[in-house]
Amino acid sequence: MSSADGSLRFLVVDDNEDIRDVLVRMAERLGHTASVAADGVEAVEILAEHRFDFMLLDLTMPRMTGDEVVRWLRAHPDRGEGLRVVVVSAWVGEQRGHLQELGVHAVLPKPFRAQQLPCRFRSRDHRLSRRRIRSACAAAADGAARQVRKR
Numbered sequence: 001m002s003s004a005d006g007s008l009r010f011l012v013v014d015d016n017e018d019i020r021d022v023l024v025r026m027a028e029r030l031g032h033t034a035s036v037a038a039d040g041v042e043a044v045e046i047l048a049e050h051r052f053d054f055m056l057l058d059l060t061m062p063r064m065t066g067d068e069v070v071r072w073l074r075a076h077p078d079r080g081e082g083l084r085v086v087v088v089s090a091w092v093g094e095q096r097g098h099l100q101e102l103g104v105h106a107v108l109p110k111p112f113r114a115q116q117l118p119c120r121f122r123s124r125d126h127r128l129s130r131r132r133i134r135s136a137c138a139a140a141a142d143g144a145a146r147q148v149r150k151r
Contacts, residue, residue, distance in 0.1 A: 009051070010034040014058040014088065017144040019110070022090070023056050040064025044072050047079050048051065055110075059089040067095075070102045088112065 008028040012034050014020045024034040035050070037043040039061045048053075049068075059066035065115065066087060073080035080103070087099055090110040 006031075008032040008053040011043065011046060011050075011052045011055045012122075013024070013037045013040065013055060013061070013066070015039055015061040016058070019058070027054075029067065032096075040069040040072075043069050047073070048076075052083055055083055055085050056088050057085055059087055059095075060091055067099075067102075070099070070104060074102055077103060 008027075010024075010032055012020050012023045013036075014023070016036075016037055020036050020038070024036060027034040037046055037047060043057070044064065045053070046102060055069075057066045057069060066089065067150070070085060073083070073085070084105045085103060086106045086108055087104050088108045096107060107115045111129070
């Protein structure tokens with residue numbers, strides 16, 4: 001799924017606009033592309049039309065939860081082929097095993113630090129350089145800090 005230049009396609013699904021912005025900025029600073037969905041319904045609509053390498057998915061959202069999105073993917077395996085799901089949530093707790101059974105690849109607990117993200121953004125055939133990771137983390141953290149100060 002990754003493009004010829006090694007960039008990956010991300011779908012960022014979270015009802016919190018600030019978190020979506022930080023995650024999109026991180027992916028883009030690492031040279032990848034990102035699309036966004038504000039909830040599970042939007043995510044499923046996008047997944048029905050497009051393919052991605054990674055989905056960064058919140059669990060607690062209106063209209064359709066992250067758990068329901070993962071179940072939809074399981075019911076539509078052709079739409080989830082090659083997709084790595086990373087749950088980004090403050091409320092995982094005991095659900096971790098259940099999520100792994102459903103096909104979730106990793107869990108990133110909220111609140112997260114920008115430094116935790118790049119290690120999850122690896123394609124099967126390439127790894128990110130440490131310098132590129134540090135640069136992307138610093139840029140995303142700076143951007144997030146500026147956003148918080150503006151509000």
